Amino acid sequence: MARHKEFEVNEVLDKAIQLFWMQGYEKTSMQELVEYMGIHRRSIYDTFGDKHALYMCALKRYADIQSNKMSLLVERQEPVKEILRHFLETTLEKEGDPQGCLLVNSGVELGLLDQEVSSFVEDSYSKTEKLLYNLILAGQQTGEIEAKLDPEALSHYFMNAWLGLRTMVKTATNQEKLSGVMITTLSILD
Template identity: 85%
Template structure:
């Protein structure tokens, strides 16, 4: 008779996200995952597969959570410049979460070593750039953003700034410096 799962999959997956986010893929052992997730090794393998499969599942869950946050942000229907400010500022506000970004960290750690992670991260970046591009177009249509500016180039620029902030928050302690970078980034919109 098969045993039923005695854990909620997303709860233990969230624990795996946290451990991978803090330590990275390479530094996280299966034994640490067993202990941190609070489930048996066999349950990890039966539910998620090997360590790499668990890692990919963790990345996908993290992306889904982040996408939901971005949708909620955009649905606020604030002025576009304010939405772009909030988009950048969300990088600074990480209550109860490790600093930085799990996807960015994974791309930096494994991007050239693991084609599956590299493709996932690149796809995630492209989706974020598309969101930024669409926001910029709306801003240009409403007159908030200078229509002479290239929306594709701006989406690349904002993506680069966002990724830079997501990296800097891991070590930066000067919040004024980070806020200044956000203000300078937004000033390009005219």
């Protein structure tokens, strides 16, 4: 007879996200995952697979959560420049979460060592760039953003700036400096 799961999968997966986000993949042991997630080792293996499979599940859930947040941001009935400002500001406002970004951390830690992680991170980045491209194009169509600016180049630029901010927040203590980077990034649209 199959045993009934005594935990909600997304709840324990969210705990794995937090631990991987704080410590990284290599530094996080299975025993730490067992303790932090609050479930048995066998349950982790039965539900998610090995540590790497759990990590990939955590990355996917994290990316889905971030994608949903971005979709909500885009759905706002605000000018495109305001949406882009909010997009950058979300990087500076991390209430309760570790600093930085799990996807960025994963790309930096494992990008050259793990093809599956590298492909997943690259795919996530591509989706965000496409979202930025569509926002910039919409802004050009409404006249908010100069039509002569290259929307593809701008989407690459904003992606780079956003990733840079997501990296800087891990070590920067000067909020004025981070805000200045954001303001300078947005000024390219003027």
